[in-house]
Amino acid sequence: MYKLLILLIAIILIASTPALAYQSLQILFSEAESQGGYDKYIELDPGIEYLGDLRIGSGLNVYLNGNGAKVYAQNNNLIHIGVTGSNLDIQNCILIGGLGGIYFVNEASGTIKNNSISGCIDTGIKIMYPNLGAGTYVYDNIVTDCCYGFYCVEGEHPAYLGYNTIYDAFRYRYAEFCPS
Numbered sequence: 698m699y700k701l702l703i704l705l706i707a708i709i710l711i712a713s714t715p716a717l718a719y720q721s722l723q724i725l726f727s728e729a730e731s732q733g734g735y736d737k738y739i740e741l742d743p744g745i746e747y748l749g750d751l752r753i754g755s756g757l758n759v760y761l762n763g764n765g766a767k768v769y770a771q772n773n774n775l776i777h778i779g780v781t782g783s784n785l786d787i788q789n790c791i792l793i794g795g796l797g798g799i800y801f802v803n804e805a806s807g808t809i810k811n812n813s814i815s816g817c818i819d820t821g822i823k824i825m826y827p828n829l830g831a832g833t834y835v836y837d838n839i840v841t842d843c844c845y846g847f848y849c850v851e852g853e854h855p856a857y858l859g860y861n862t863i864y865d866a867f868r869y870r871y872a873e874f875c876p877s
Contacts, residue, residue: 722751722768722778726759735759741766741790749795750775755782755804763790763812770795773818780805784831787812798822798840806831809838817843821863824849825874832856839863846870 725739725747732738736757741747743765750771753759761778768777768790776797778787785807791814792798798814798821801807806828814821821840824847827833833855839862840846846863849855851873863870 719746719748719769721748726751726753733760735786740764741768749777749792751778753778753780753783753785757783759783759785759807761785761787761790763788765789765791767791767793769793776800777814780807782828783807784828785809791815792817798843801825801827801833804828806833808834809836810834811837813839813841814843815841819843820845820848820872822847822861824853824855826850826853827855829853829856834858836860841865842867844868845872848872848874851875 726737729737729739737759739761741763745766747766747768748771749768770777773794774796777792777795777799779800781802782804787799787809788811790812792812794816797817797819799809800823802825804826809822821843822835822838824833834857835855836857836859842865844867846866847861
């Protein structure tokens with residue numbers, strides 16, 4: 698019985714070790730300093746795997762360069778990166794799994810370029826009521842295996858949307874919500 702208990706504990710420790718190796722984007726964001734005109738300047742290390750579910754609140758100007766680092770969702774019900782009322786310039790991230798990849802909502806703005814997003818249950822990139830004055834630019838991204846590749850609201854399109862490669866979408870590669 699004693700050997701069985703030790704074996705069970707060893708299996709649990711070994712199985713949980715990969716989960717301990719991930720670094721949280723939210724913690725990295727809270728510790729980030731300002732640089733180059735950004736309130737938060739973040740450069741990821743491609744040798745480290747990260748956990749997404751980063752929430753960026755109002756009034757910030759944020760830069761996030763993934764440098765090819767992989768970002769996993771904490772679980773399938775959460776969005777990797779959600780921005781509300783702030784500016785985010787994000788590039789070179791690989792976002793895997795989760796409910797959604799990058800969501801800009803309620804007056805968010807910024808540039809989404811050169812990212813790879815795969816395996817989202819809902820949408821790879823969603824733009825809902827962006828800051829049209831500040832501008833939102835979405836280009837050169839690869840989105841695969843998501844319900845929707847790109848999703849926006851009628852009349853609230855990004856200032857620039859182009860050269861995205863979207864395939865294996867379960868519903869539509871590009872979708873537009875038309876409120877009545």
